[in-house]
Amino acid sequence: MSETMKSDEVAGSMMGVPKVAIIGRPNVGKSTLFNIITETRKAVVKDQAGVTRDIIIEPVEVWGKQFDLIDTGGITEAGDLFSKLIREQVSEFLHSVDFIIAVMDGRAGLLPEDRDIIKFAKQAGKPFLLVINKVDKVAEEEMAKSDFYEFGVDIVSASFEQRRGLSDILEWITKQIPERSDVITEGLRLTIVGKPNVGKSSLSNAILGSNRMLVSDVAGTTIDSVETPFYVKNKKFMLVDTAGLRRSSRREEDLEIISAFKSKEAIRRADLVLLVVDGTIGPTEQDAKIMQAILEDHRGVILVANKSDLGQQDVPEYRKTFREQVARTFHFFDDVPVVFTSAKTGHGLGDLYDMVERVGDKLTQKIPTAALNDFFFQVIRKAPAPVYGNNNVKFYYLTQTYQKPPAFIAFANHPDGVTTAYRRFLIKNIKQEFDLVGIPIRIFCMKSRSGSGRE
Structure with missing residues (x-):
């Protein structure tokens, strides 16, 4: 992204990945559904209204279809600052998604705030599914759905706690998503x-x-x-x-x-x-x-x-x-x-x-071993060797680990004699030589098993 790349270019480059938003009142189970589908616990689930304040997005692959699943803050008519912010945020954000899942509480039935949420979804002009959660008995399904038939949209009854209705939700999502061929x-x-x-x-x-x-x-x-x-x-x-x-x-x-x-x-x-x-x-x-x-x-x-x-x-x-x-x-x-x-x-x-x-x-820079050791033996001649007891510390060779950021292991006869100050000296020279300035590299010291080597 150069200085001239605008934010809408970044947003536009995301269009190839379908976005599915979960919306609803606080504490209806939005975050639970998000965690189940994404197989994570990234959305905080707590028996307290308003826990989710931000929009959380997680990539998902279901039955060969890829999409970004989005958990949103609970929409409510409450007059506090956060409730107003969430309401404005979700309403604005829905215009940038592709599909919407509106979660309702089957135990509470249809509430005025639910009508507003459905209104938000319709105004966004995106396909959406109405999910009636907390329907714990199959016999209660039709009764729970009856309050919502007036809206003329697809309805699924579910119990997230019992993992019931999830396959119907996933089937609806995957049917909406076309096949894609671009490589990311x-x-x-x-x-x-x-x-x-x-x-x-x-x-x-x-x-x-x-x-x-x-x-x-x-x-x-x-x-x-x-x-x-x-x-x-x-x-x-x-x-x-x-x-x-x-x-x-x-x-x-x-x-x-x-x-x-x-x-x-x-x-x-x-x-x-x-x-x-x-x-x-x-x-x-x-x-x-x-x-x-x-x-x-x-x-x-x-x-x-x-x-x-x-x-x-x-x-x-x-x-x-x-x-x-x-x-x-x-x-x-x-x-x-x-x-x-x-x-x-x-x-x-x-x-x-x-x-x-x-x-x-x-x-992720990997330094060739030969170049690393040629440099290493030039550097250790620039400063007096560390002393361990009455003996000078002798280095045999240096190797890079597979860690990110780069880390190195120096093999020596007395690794305990390599002081923090001497490590800083080695790190400073490695950074300058291999263009690693600004990278928090580390050097570990280990005892050479052979006890001999290049000096």
């Missing part, structure tokens, strides 16, 4: 993390080109780790937006504890992490702790300075000042790649994608 290659899995209210969801929406994550001025809007596939030049990326990571002492509600766990799990599963900070403030001590957590999981990372349009207005020599703050705050990883963006204006999104491409290539 797999790209990186990108996870967005950061403190609350730094603009993570706004940045996600800017990248995806649609209002998929709730955006408000209230910290903690995102509860789930929201996974969304997007496609660029027939390459499929997965973008994961996470809940804001706060200090443990501030996580009081049980949902925030769930969110923090999901955020950490999302980091572990990422190929590349985008650490978003408020560009008007710069990286803080809390950002440093998040960065340390990323490095402990040995993930590639890009620092995204969001709201940079405001920072440039307020701070003289803004980028220079910001980079100096990065070097101080992330003194343990001061060469982290930095991209300046504005989710509000779209500025810097092309730079961000270019950086993702460059860092992604480095994450």
Whole structure:
């Protein structure tokens, strides 16, 4: 994605993958259906209305047909801020999907809010299926359906808890999806993390080109780790937006504890992490702790300075000042790649994608063993050898592991004598020689089994 690629081009490139949205009131079983079909537990299921606030998207393959299944926030007439945001978000989003599954509660019967939901689906002009959940007995099916016949649409009765009616739902979906022949290659899995209210969801929406994550001025809007596939030049990326990571002492509600766990799990599963900070403030001590957590999981990372349009207005020599703050705050990883963006204006999104491409290539870089060892033995002559007891540490050879980002094993006679400072010396030289600056590479030291080798 170059700077000139617009968000609608990204959205347009997704048209080859059918999108099926699940909508309905809170607590009717939308997330349960999503988890069953996707065979995941990515949507938080809890006996509490309004748990799902964001739009969660997961690729699915059923009976040879591929589609993206989408779980949405519960639509309600409640007057609180989040309810209004969800209502507006889902209504707008339905125009970008291909098919709709409207879930109703068979125990509650037809409610006024259900009429509004069906109205939303009809206004979107997309084929939709009406699913009446919580019909626990076959004898109750016709009674449950009778309230909804007036709408003249396809109806399926189901009990998600009993796994009944699922085959009818899947059959309806697969009949709607035509055969496809274009080839999509797999790209990186990108996870967005950061403190609350730094603009993570706004940045996600800017990248995806649609209002998929709730955006408000209230910290903690995102509860789930929201996974969304997007496609660029027939390459499929997965973008994961996470809940804001706060200090443990501030996580009081049980949902925030769930969110923090999901955020950490999302980091572990990422190929590349985008650490978003408020560009008007710069990286803080809390950002440093998040960065340390990323490095402990040995993930590639890009620092995204969001709201940079405001920072440039307020701070003289803004980028220079910001980079100096990065070097101080992330003194343990001061060469982290930095991209300046504005989710509000779209500025810097092309730079961000270019950086993702460059860092992604480095994450999988494999250095030929001969070149690696020729360089290694030149480097170890530049500095005095580490000392273990009364003996010098002798290195025999260096090999690269199959890990991402690149990691290396140095075999030596006394691996315990290789100090942290000497590892940093080796890492710095490897980064410079093989264009791995900005990549959190690691060096492990092991005792050579042969006890001899090239010196």
